[in-house]
Amino acid sequence: MPKELPKTYNPKEFEDKWYDFWRDNKLFSPKEGKKNESFTIVIPPPNVTSILHMGHGLNNTIQDILIRYKRMCGYRTLWVPGTDHAGIATQNVVERELAQEDKKRTDFTREKFIERVWATALRHQKSILDQLKKMGCSCDWDRNAFTLDEKRSEAVKKVFIDLYNKGKIYKSKYIVNWCPRCNTALADDEVDHRDKEGKLWYIKYPVKDSNEYIIVATTRPETMLGDTGVAFNDNDKRYKNLKGKKIILPLVNREMPVIFDSFVDPAFGTGAVKVTPAHDPNDFDMGKRHDLEFINIFTEDAMMNDNVPEKYRGLDRYECRKKVVEDLEKLGLIEKIEKHKHAVGECYRCKTVIEPRYSDQWFVKMKEMADEAVKAVKNRKITFLPKRWEKVYYNWLENIRDWCISRQLWWGHRIPIYYCNKCNNKHAAYEMPGSCEKCGHNELTQDTDVLDTWFSSWLWPFSTLGWPENTDDLKKFYPTSTLVTAPDIIFFWVARMIMAGLEFMNDIPFNRVFFTGMVMDLQGRKMSKSLGNGIDPFEVIERHGADALRYTMVAIVSPNQNLKLGFPKDKNSSEIDSFEIGTKFANKIWNASRYIMMNITDDFKQVPIDKIELDIFDKWILSQFTRMVDDVNKNLENARFNDAATSIQSFFWHSFCDWYLELSKSKIFSGNEKIKNDALSLLLFILRETLKALHPIMPFITEEIYQNLPDPKISIMIEDFPQKNDKWKNKDAEIKTGKFFNMIYLVRNIRGEMNVPPDKKIDILVNTEDADLINFAKINEKDILFLTKGESLVIDTSLTKPAGSAVGANDLCEIYIPLEGIIDIEKEISRLEKEIQKVQKDFEKSKSKLENNNFISRAPKDVIEKEKSKLKEFESTIEKLNNNLDILNKI
Ligand SMILES: [Zn+2]
Numbered sequence: 105m106p107k108e109l110p111k112t113y114n115p116k117e118f119e120d121k122w123y124d125f126w127r128d129n130k131l132f133s134p135k136e137g138k139k140n141e142s143f144t145i146v147i148p149p150p151n152v153t154s155i156l157h158m159g160h161g162l163n164n165t166i167q168d169i170l171i172r173y174k175r176m177c178g179y180r181t182l183w184v185p186g187t188d189h190a191g192i193a194t195q196n197v198v199e200r201e202l203a204q205e206d207k208k209r210t211d212f213t214r215e216k217f218i219e220r221v222w223a224t225a226l227r228h229q230k231s232i233l234d235q236l237k238k239m240g241c242s243c244d245w246d247r248n249a250f251t252l253d254e255k256r257s258e259a260v261k262k263v264f265i266d267l268y269n270k271g272k273i274y275k276s277k278y279i280v281n282w283c284p285r286c287n288t289a290l291a292d293d294e295v296d297h298r299d300k301e302g303k304l305w306y307i308k309y310p311v312k313d314s315n316e317y318i319i320v321a322t323t324r325p326e327t328m329l330g331d332t333g334v335a336f337n338d339n340d341k342r343y344k345n346l347k348g349k350k351i352i353l354p355l356v357n358r359e360m361p362v363i364f365d366s367f368v369d370p371a372f373g374t375g376a377v378k379v380t381p382a383h384d385p386n387d388f389d390m391g392k393r394h395d396l397e398f399i400n401i402f403t404e405d406a407m408m409n410d411n412v413p414e415k416y417r418g419l420d421r422y423e424c425r426k427k428v429v430e431d432l433e434k435l436g437l438i439e440k441i442e443k444h445k446h447a448v449g450e451c452y453r454c455k456t457v458i459e460p461r462y463s464d465q466w467f468v469k470m471k472e473m474a475d476e477a478v479k480a481v482k483n484r485k486i487t488f489l490p491k492r493w494e495k496v497y498y499n500w501l502e503n504i505r506d507w508c509i510s511r512q513l514w515w516g517h518r519i520p521i522y523y524c525n526k527c528n529n530k531h532a533a534y535e536m537p538g539s540c541e542k543c544g545h546n547e548l549t550q551d552t553d554v555l556d557t558w559f560s561s562w563l564w565p566f567s568t569l570g571w572p573e574n575t576d577d578l579k580k581f582y583p584t585s586t587l588v589t590a591p592d593i594i595f596f597w598v599a600r601m602i603m604a605g606l607e608f609m610n611d612i613p614f615n616r617v618f619f620t621g622m623v624m625d626l627q628g629r630k631m632s633k634s635l636g637n638g639i640d641p642f643e644v645i646e647r648h649g650a651d652a653l654r655y656t657m658v659a660i661v662s663p664n665q666n667l668k669l670g671f672p673k674d675k676n677s678s679e680i681d682s683f684e685i686g687t688k689f690a691n692k693i694w695n696a697s698r699y700i701m702m703n704i705t706d707d708f709k710q711v712p713i714d715k716i717e718l719d720i721f722d723k724w725i726l727s728q729f730t731r732m733v734d735d736v737n738k739n740l741e742n743a744r745f746n747d748a749a750t751s752i753q754s755f756f757w758h759s760f761c762d763w764y765l766e767l768s769k770s771k772i773f774s775g776n777e778k779i780k781n782d783a784l785s786l787l788l789f790i791l792r793e794t795l796k797a798l799h800p801i802m803p804f805i806t807e808e809i810y811q812n813l814p815d816p817k818i819s820i821m822i823e824d825f826p827q828k829n830d831k832w833k834n835k836d837a838e839i840k841t842g843k844f845f846n847m848i849y850l851v852r853n854i855r856g857e858m859n860v861p862p863d864k865k866i867d868i869l870v871n872t873e874d875a876d877l878i879n880f881a882k883i884n885e886k887d888i889l890f891l892t893k894g895e896s897l898v899i900d901t902s903l904t905k906p907a908g909s910a911v912g913a914n915d916l917c918e919i920y921i922p923l924e925g926i927i928d929i930e931k932e933i934s935r936l937e938k939e940i941q942k943v944q945k946d947f948e949k950s951k952s953k954l955e956n957n958n959f960i961s962r963a964p965k966d967v968i969e970k971e972k973s974k975l976k977e978f979e980s981t982i983e984k985l986n987n988n989l990d991i992l993n994k995i
Pocket residue numbers: 283284285286287451452453454455456
């Protein structure tokens with residue numbers, strides 16, 4: 105029975121319905137397809153710190169497109185969903201929550217605090233999973249994973265213990281980035297470097313037993329209290345005479361050695377460098393090389409500790425800085441102070457300025473693993489898209505330091521190391537050992553630190569498939585296929601997953617990495633909380649539906665470009681709403697489908713294409729269709745999502761709706777049942793196949809329409825993805841119809857420009873030398889008159905222009921449309937003159953605005969740009985109207 109679609113497209117009526125239907129029918133779980141090959145994606149697990157943002161919107165849409173596409177191509181597809189416990193980040197969120205209640209972490213026991221974090225984590229986790237469902241993500245929910253759940257914890261413990269036993273994990277005193285607010289070590293890449301306006305203090309250090317001074321420069325004068333040496337470049341002749349001498353550290357009166365080291369840049373400052381081994385990573389290395397003393401001067405909160413002279417103890421680092429400088433000035437030991445812009449490291453989670461700190465930490469040896477990870481990409485076992493990210497990847501891996509994996513936090517995987525309370529022997533174990541293996545003592549204590557959050561996420565591609573057990577899932581789905589991720593976690597995550605895969609699975613974790621662009625506002629600024637320019641993807645779904653969100657994102661973005669989006673907070677605002685692109689397309693699909701379906705009657709029978717006698721327009725649309733399908737396949741294979749989206753859109757909107765659907769009307773209303781049935785068969789075929797091609801990008805609307813077409817399968821999701829059919833490629837039909845459409849376009853253009861009322865029929869004269877076109881137009885005269893609302897058509901060589909005609913031309917033909925009696929020429933002339941005056945006024949106004957210095961200097965850049973483009977638009981409108989006026993005046 106033919107069905108009818110509701111009059112208007114309303115995604116709310118069916119999006120949730122279809123999602124539930126797909127889930128209920130288990131369509132997201134892997135099925136054997138005709139390819140006998142797997143296609144697997146593991147989701148980059150969103151952090152349970154909050155709900156999803158637009159970056160997730162883009163990232164997960166792309167993953168779903170790939171999964172749906174490959175499923176329809178006959179692969180055994182699996183998309184593993186999950187979330188990340190996000191150690192430091194989630195702990196911070198909860199600490200901020202507590203601060204609102206005037207409480208802090210240390211008001212709780214460790215267990216109680218963790219309980220509290222779990223509650224927050226699970227709350228966010230639920231919202232995140234709901235959001236992924238809203239977006240249409242076809243994840244296999246039976247395999248949902250969390251980086252801190254039991255299975256993933258087993259994997260983490262195994263990896264730690266194995267690496268420890270192999271000697272690849274070690275504990276060491278080391279200089280680490282320390283956040284004085286979070287009270288934890290941070291990995292190098294957890295530190296954000298920001299240029300700040302600071303100062304450079306030049307301090308005089310007296311040389312012992314002489315009147316000489318050495319001048320050192322520093323941006324952190326308070327750290328001088330921890331200095332244990334002064335260094336020069338080994339080739340610096342200026343300071344040769346200081347060899348073997350001692351320096352007296354002011355304020356502390358410590359005697360310090362002079363050292364010579366190639367690290368020191370003789371051209372920087374005075375060429376003399378103070379050395380603070382416990383509070384600067386470079387000085388740490390020098391301190392090791394020259395066996396200097398390591399003096400820690402800060403507490404965990406960056407207050408001065410008991411290793412500094414009494415008067416400074418207990419001061420915060422910045423208060424201490426002031427006091428130190430004051431005291432040095434009193435002693436006349438400040439040579440000068442200069443303004444100095446330099447990079448300051450901040451905690452990536454709480455933005456507190458970090459302090460390098462010498463402390464006990466756990467490390468993973470990285471060099472060997474990094475070398476293997478470089479090879480995997482160099483040997484093309486893994487490919488990066490876009491390719492430019494390879495360079496960034498190599499650069500980091502080739503300069504890698506050991507990975508500091510201990511964090512002084514409570515939320516996370518606790519380090520599986522147990523210390524004997526008697527002899528302090530270390531045991532790496534899954535559970536608390538019964539007794540010390542060295543001394544037999546039966547009281548042991550677990551290390552209090554937790555592991556860096558990435559220590560669980562780097563195992564994600566195989567821990568989610570059941571590792572360390574040798575599961576069927578691992579056999580079927582590992583290595584996974586494509587990883588879709590934002591480029592900002594290329595080191596944190598992508599590189600480390602490659603290392604972990606090679607180390608623990610002896611195989612790469614994925615074949616391909618697709619790096620998405622950044623999501624920005626219309627002014628090109630990154631979306632951020634502090635700017636308040638973020639867009640909530642779920643508000644977009646609320647207003648436009650998930651299909652419009654998905655289509656817009658992939659249609660706008662290109663592989664090398666970031667994504668610029670606008671979305672007014674207020675529904676009725678006149679600001680740009682980028683997502684209307686998606687809504688408009690969805691409406692177009694809806695209305696065209698609705699029109700086709702309205703013409704299907706009970707006695708309709710679908711005829712196969714090869715049983716239909718095709719005319720040239722049928723041949724042309726099939727040729728266009730097969731080209732589109734070929735394009736879409738190639739583009740989806742190569743992750744050019746925008747090209748795939750625009751290729752479908754342009755085919756459907758322009759070729760199919762604008763031309764073919766119009767042309768088919770003469771057949772549908774021909775009164776001949778066979779002609780009508782054939783025409784509808786072709787229309788339905790192309791509609792259905794185009795819906796299939798579009799399904800990965802717009803899953804809901806395509807399912808809704810598909811289910812209403814005659815004879816649907818269970819779901820469009822499990823239909824075969826359309827493939828090209830070279831038989832249908834028809835260059836001849838494309839050229840001929842191309843000429844024909846261009847001619848009709850000229851006629852329609854004149855109708856529009858000359859304001860010909862829609863109900864007025866016109867006479868058309870076409871002057872052309874092109875025999876093909878003449879022939880073609882004569883055969884299809886009826887169609888031309890139908891498409892142009894024409895009364896008569898004359899097409900020939902050497903026609904002369906009748907008096908009172910409007911003219912249009914392209915490189916093939918000239919069109920004459922006599923306007924006498926069609927429009928009131930006098931009236932049209934005066935209308936145009938008025939219109940020109942009006943636009944002229946707007947033009948003047950805009951022009952004087954742009955000449956006004958006050959406006960130019962005060963208005964924001966984007967407002968000025970907008971004004972400039974308005975001016976251009978006025979200008980071209982005036983030109984066009986003047987041309988039209990010219991034509992009329994010549995009549
Ligand atoms: Zn912090």
